[in-house]
Amino acid sequence: MDQCVFCKIIKGEIPSSKVYEDEKVVAFNDINPEAPVHVLIVPKIHVQSILELDEAGYNIIAHVFKVASNIAKNLKLDEKGFRIVNNIGEDGGQTVPHIHFHLLGGRSLQWPPG
Ligand code: 5GP
Ligand code: ZN
Numbered sequence: 001m002d003q004c005v006f007c008k009i010i011k012g013e014i015p016s017s018k019v020y021e022d023e024k025v026v027a028f029n030d031i032n033p034e035a036p037v038h039v040l041i042v043p044k045i046h047v048q049s050i051l052e053l054d055e056a057g058y059n060i061i062a063h064v065f066k067v068a069s070n071i072a073k074n075l076k077l078d079e080k081g082f083r084i085v086n087n088i089g090e091d092g093g094q095t096v097p098h099i100h101f102h103l104l105g106g107r108s109l110q111w112p113p114g
Contacts, residue, residue: 006042006098024060025067027103036106037075037082041068048097049088068103077105 008014009028016028019039030038043060047053053061065084072082082105087094 004046004096004098006040006096006100007046010042010044020067020071022067024063027067027071030102034102035104035109037077037104039071039103040100041071041103042098042100047099049094049099050086051088053099064101068101071103072105075105077103081105083109 003011003013005014009016010026016026018026018028020027020041023044025041025043027039027041030040041064043057043064045057045060047057050061068084072078082103085102085104086100087102
């Protein structure tokens with residue numbers, strides 16, 4: 001079966017600019033940044049979205065938010081703020097079918113999203 005692009009990045013088969021990695025998640029810079037800081041935080045399990053998580057999966061998502069907080073502090077985004085985005089499915093604008101969280105910052109972000 002063909003692997004998704006994020007599984008290939010997790011396995012090192014596609015290069016990425018990593019900012020953090022542990023046994024549960026990897027975080028790397030988005031190839032097409034929408035803000036001065038645009039990091040993707042990606043659980044290492046291949047699950048399409050929050051709709052498919054079991055209890056262990058929800059614990060990994062809690063870990064994602066801990067990692068996001070640490071990355072935001074390291075990149076000095078904690079003073080002015082930032083945004084964490086999780087797109088789900090077609091209407092949510094999800095283009096990669098492997099659960100991931102966008103950490104966006106470094107500029108004033110608009111609301112509501114388009
Ligand atoms: P989504 O639209 O699914 O929420 O977000 C997918 C994100 O993955 C997009 O922001 C896109 O730029 C990013 N992306 C897609 N392919 C690659 C890749 O090969 N490398 C990196 N670093 N980012 C990617
Ligand atoms: Zn995958």
